[in-house]
Amino acid sequence: MSMATRGAGLLTRRRVHGATALHGRRRWRPSPYVVFGGLFWIIMSLAFWRVPMCCDFGQHAAVVERLKDNLLHPRHPMADLPGAGSPYYSPYAVAQGVFARASGLAGWEVVKLAGPLNLLVLLTGLGRFVKVLTPRQWAPVLALFAMVVLWGTRMAWWSGYLGLMSMTGNLAYPSTFAIGLAFWAWAWAGSLAKSPRGAGAYAGLGALCGVILLVHPISSVAAVIGVVAFAASAKHPLPALWKWAVTAVTAAVIAASWPYYSVFSLVGDESVDWIHRQLYTEMPQRFWLALIGLPALALRFRRDRRDPLVLMFALDCAVVAYGWLSGHYTYGRILGLTLVPLQFALAIELAAPRPWRRWRMALGGVAATGAAIGFFTLQAGAVVPRALDPVGFDQPPRWPGYGWAVSQMRKGDVVLTNGYYPTRSVPAYGANLVAPAWPDASLAEDTRNRRLQEVRDYLSPDATRAERTRIVRRHHVRWLLLSPDQKVPKEAVVVAWGPRTGEVLARVSGGSAKASGGNTNRRETGNTNQ
Incomplete structure (x- = not known):
């Protein structure tokens, strides 16, 4: 770039080097918000990733799993029931379902990846x-x-x-x-x-x-x-x-x-x-x-x-x-x-x-x-x-994982449990509950309450074997997930134990033909000897 200067009564031209040679363009400098917002995005994304699945995470992962299975007509997010009318199937969730189908990722993986994206928005x-x-x-x-x-x-x-x-x-x-x-x-x-x-x-x-x-x-x-x-x-x-x-x-x-x-x-x-x-x-x-x-x-x-x-x-x-x-x-x-x-x-x-x-x-x-x-x-x-942490600050919740249990199951298997953690976590992996943990517009609340009562009836110490069998067959129950203080029924076969909680996974014979295939039986037999 040249600059005109006046000297000795003559108009002369002088070559200028350096930053002003950029034809008037300014060097871009990030704003304070770009700097601090970017740092916050990195720190918060890492903080989010270090916290294991908890709270409503399993519900949203279950939604992605159902959409991954059937994008146009997904089932209920937590039970083997119709899902038509569920408000969980929003444009946001459908986009996640499309991504899960295209990438082959599990529902919980897609939800985990969504954290930094949501933070960016x-x-x-x-x-x-x-x-x-x-x-x-x-x-x-x-x-x-x-x-x-x-x-x-x-x-x-x-x-x-x-x-x-x-x-x-x-x-x-x-x-x-x-x-x-x-x-x-x-x-x-x-x-x-x-x-x-x-x-x-x-x-x-x-x-x-x-x-x-x-x-x-x-x-x-x-x-x-x-x-x-x-x-x-x-x-x-x-x-x-x-x-x-x-x-x-x-x-x-x-x-x-x-x-x-x-x-x-x-x-x-x-x-x-x-x-x-x-x-x-x-x-x-x-x-x-x-x-x-x-x-x-x-x-x-x-x-x-x-x-x-x-x-x-x-x-x-x-x-x-x-x-x-x-x-x-x-x-x-x-x-x-x-x-x-x-x-x-x-x-x-x-x-x-x-x-x-x-x-x-x-x-x-x-x-x-x-x-x-x-x-x-x-x-x-x-x-x-x-x-x-030099002080001992309160930390985010660290719920127990249920990989040890779902590794024994096939997608779509029905689990009977009333535990607080498993009812909110197990459906994230594609399993179904007898009674969903949360209300949903796709399921009448009277029906959900009736199913909750049936779970309580099954787990009652006073329940007879005939009563338990009727509940298992009605809902095609394949698995029981029990707390350490709950008694395992005589007709159930213990398959695995939770390494952190001591919970018990037991198999019962009430699942569908698809859920009780040879592959599942092979894995169960291997774990029964633990």
Whole structure:
């Protein structure tokens, strides 16, 4: 590149070397969020991978196994029953099933690989969302760390809760993917609120909301609330009202067109409310550190009565309160996202350029103290392995594995058990339960409860051999998985023992012809001599 200079009354040209020879192009430098977000992605992915299968992981792996077997007409995720109408068969799960069929990977392997992918969607969505709210470079970094440590001092472990400890278990769940998409939807809605565009942009946002609705219906409640908050925060919302209606209609059409289940049939479903009642217990202890962001949110309200984060927080609180007052405790599942406006408002305020005013310095000091309390009292064990832990932090749960048991089974075998761990883990490998552990819209709750009672009847010390045989034949039971204190029936043959739990795997003769083939008998005979 040459530069013109004036010297001795003449216009001359001088060759310039170095960085300015790049024809005006700047050298790319990663933003603080790219650096810290990338480091977080690596650390959290490793933390997630080191935690063995636990909690709902087995349920989601079982879903992939059923889709791998039959992509168009999968069976019930946990039992040898029809699966039509199960909300677990979402676009997210179907995509995993397609990948499992193409790659040949097992369901649990596919779910394990989904963790880092979901985290990537979450982190990119968070960065884009915060960028719509503020141009401050450090705001996304502070928002990320506020989101994962500013919770409370009592464990909040649930799908859709994004504390460090909870993320070690739920990164691979559909809820995490849906929340990542929700961040992208909020960023999209925020850009439309600032700069209205053609109807196509609103239809695209509606399609994204429809996908979120299908992937994780309860998270979609918070996602839609965020979109509504941004629509209401626009300077002139009424002229664009019909465009926002396009968003709503498109979302409804996308959701209604999904062939695997009807998402609208879940409205008013009370089958899982009893499970979610515990979400409303010990709420102050679980969430009090997030309230550090309340002054920042109040300041945003003072500046703008229609601030989107303020509207989002108010609407989220209203839905959570409705869940408590109505008894539909499932709505408490959005409690994790209810904290986002508090956490992000705090992050944006603390990302303001220096010099700070005294009140902001005080807020920063309180936030730093709260982050330290949250990390060291509750969250540190998520990312600090026990071998490197000098203090003894609480660690993520380490459930026992059941490879020793499923190695004796064939896919589709029916297992009778009432153990907490095996009922949530064994179906991940393709086995079926007599009684599913969780309610599912594809199975009448009365039927599930009847099956649970039959399992209790079979395992009762007072059960006769004739009663047990009737239950085994009715459900084609092939295996019993019993705790050490449960008596093995005389007609059952012990095959293996759990190396960690002492649980007993025993064979009974009630399986189908396919399940009782020669290959299975050969393996059982070999293990009987143990």
